[in-house]
Amino acid sequence: MEWETVIGLEIHAQLNTKSKIFSAAATKFGAEPNSQACAVDLGLPGVLPVLNKEVVSKAVKFGLAVDAHINQRNVFDRKNYFYPDLPKGYQISQLDWPIVGEGEIEITLGDTTKVVGITRAHLEEDAGKSIHDLYDDFTAVDLNRAGIPLLEIVSDPDMRSAKEAVAYAKKIHTLVQYLEICDGNMQEGSFRCDANVSIRPMGQEKLGTRAELKNINSFKFLERAINLEVERQQDILEEGGKVAQETRLYDAVKHETRSMRSKEEANDYRYFPDPDLLPVEISDELMAQIKQELPELPQEKKARFIAEFGLSEYDADVLTSQKPMADYFEKMIVNNADHAKLCANWIMGELSASLNKHQLELVDAPITADNLSLLVNRIGDDTISGKIAKDVFKAMWDGEGSADEIIEAKGLKQMTDIGAIEVIVDEIIANNAPQVEQFKSGNEKILGFFVGQAMKATQGKANPKLLNEMLRAKLS
Template sequence: MKDYEIVVGLEVHAELNTKSKIYCNCRNAFGLEVNTQVCPVCMGMPGTLPTLNEKVVEYAIKMGHAMHCQINGVCKQDRKNYFYPDLPKAYQISQAEVPLCGKGYLDVMVDGQMKRIGVTRIHIEEDAGKLLHDESFSGSLVDLNRCGVPLIEIVSEPDIRSSAEAKAYLETIKSILQYLNISDCKMQEGSIRCDVNVSVREKGATEFGTRCEMKNVNSFSAAVRGIEYEAKRQIEILEAGGTIAQETRRWDDVKGMSIVMRSKEDAQDYRYFPEPDLLTIVVPEEKIQALKESIPELPNVKLQRYVFDFGLSQTDATLIAEDISRSKMFDACVALGTCKPKSISNWILADIAKYTNETGKSIEETALTPEHLTSLIEQVEKGVISNASAKKVFAVIVKEDKDPLAIIEEKGMKQNSDTGFLEQLAKDVLAQNEKSVTDYKNGKTNALGYLVGQCMKASKGKANPGIVKEIVTKMLNA
């Protein structure tokens, strides 16, 4: 069998969370009574005129800046003509030759390595309605609430070479959309969807193979399964001497397979022409620049910084970078420079995450401050208090704005790290537990844990367990 390479391109459709729809004043909201958020404009009644929502343009430009795109300050909108029951006008207003955002790229991390994926374009368009099917009625019903909901479509270059790279790209886009607060990214509500283009070619070949497009991919894990299935299907056809037909397929995630929908249409099948009811979009350069300056440090940039500058694992760095409140806390603590970034990460992903999950509060809604968290971690790193004591202090400072040092003093939690005192303590414990000493010397290593435990008990939990273990081990081996 020949060695094949997978080539993937993705088209991501993200619904923007503007208050109203793209060309009318209807409310942009999910899950409301069917056909209640509609008007003559989004229902495509003859004689109605659309008016462009300015916020949609701003949100698209922000995403363009986040993906290093060339912003086209002068562009137009086009009619994309096709007939489908959920498209009342029989055309969709989109953008053809001149999108709002042109060529760009996105750097994503895959297995600790950076991969640059080209972006062809980001354009604005309106969503179509939704067909409803149910066993309680025959045929299909149509809900037009979604008609006119604003979308951006992000089209990648065919630079993706594995399902893992596709997943990393999709997750990065999702986290950027959430950071910019321009889409809620609720996949279960269809807020972010993707079409997947897959082809295969022999390794080393320069020409692309014939691509097939998969629709109905409604989760990132489904995209991974779809890519792997489609690549395998195409390789099997080629190995059997067949040829790949260019077609659009529907991904069935339950069956784990794709089914042919139609032969793939080309751009001319949509008969694009400039939208006559809308003016040219003109965005002043200073507005484009102001939108660029409003963008915070993005999660993919944070991820690189956390892995390469602070030595966090990709998993830990991702868990912090993709959560705005976690990354704010992490960055503020690291900036104080009093304890190790890895220790801060561990506290954020363990104790803080546990507390926020159990209470449903965000970090901002707690009394925890970066100063108090780092002060607490510092005491653990210096051996002033044990991990167990630190957890007790944390339980207080997460609810009350109280200095950890004052709590440690009040509750008498300081560990005893005086080696002279601890050596005497260990001598006494070993003298009283001759059987355990003999057991250790006879190879029963768990006796060490018992002896350290006895030292801790004798010190009423005040001894520094790390130093005690060192002293006891040294005495046993002497």
């Protein structure tokens, strides 16, 4: 039987505020255990939560960016369950009146685009962290994470493959970084994905029973976990079984998902409005102010890169897919507006390849945008060839100095002296009579041999364009 996969994602984006959502404790990552958990986070008697204004602004920014309806009146609820890292016995969340209502976002897969619906996005506090393997007979609890602000972004079940789910997750990941509301760090848990996966016979309207996949901390694992789950469900259904509605943990090491039984029976969270918090009313003034602060969004930036710098759709898409990359490009372009395409090529080519090779993020690149811009300038003004530039790039990467310093120190300046090149070319032609014959009898490819010889003789410094023209003129 042919099956159709249906996927919806729940993304938890940690909002990058200085203090927590309901308390004035710090949110720094990696602090000493429990050093950033105050009386409010610990749920000690007599404390009252007070909502952080920045949390509201950041959630609204997200809502505006996905064309969502903003619920200017929204309400916090208690989600009740027992777990050691949840000291109050409830998590403050939003159920019936979330801050962000229905919205949508466009994803691109190859040549096709698709609109994915966003059901809602609501604010909630994170729980603490339980560590099970630190002590033999105890579970250790670190409450630094308790009360960290989260925006839970819930999609409609609109994705039909693991690839689509990854494209959507990446799009949201890019967006929250553009908006500067979340640092997007998946290793540190600032951006987490849960996937609701079900399958149904192709053409059937009714949705199948879904399983919720948790503990996915990279896009690669997201794709793998979904594909694994689809296979598992297919096997069950094709053998005449039934898929159980349950939460399953993904284990990246063993590449398997396993059932979290404990979560099933406690699925009744008995939500009710939190009497400690009054309904939130976002004023029209605050809405207007947030709208004004909204930065340029990825789609807008892409359109501008195409219009302003004449980049191709593809190049503009790649450059804007990550905010740091777009920023890098814009810095390069300040002194290099005439060579936009060349700048784009160098970022997407040499720079990206070197970053990959050394497993570095763009922000940690040893070559600044200004320095790479200078290098591109030297290609543009014919000081060096593109080929020599790669050597200069490597030296820059290794910290040997700026482009100009390296070109000077290594004597890499391109030969543009026609006379000097002519002497070399004449000599090569005189010494390689058989190849000259081949060219004259129509073997165009042999021209490469002459170019190679000339480059060898000049240590790659001959201007390639000049060289090609001269060789053609002299050989024919």
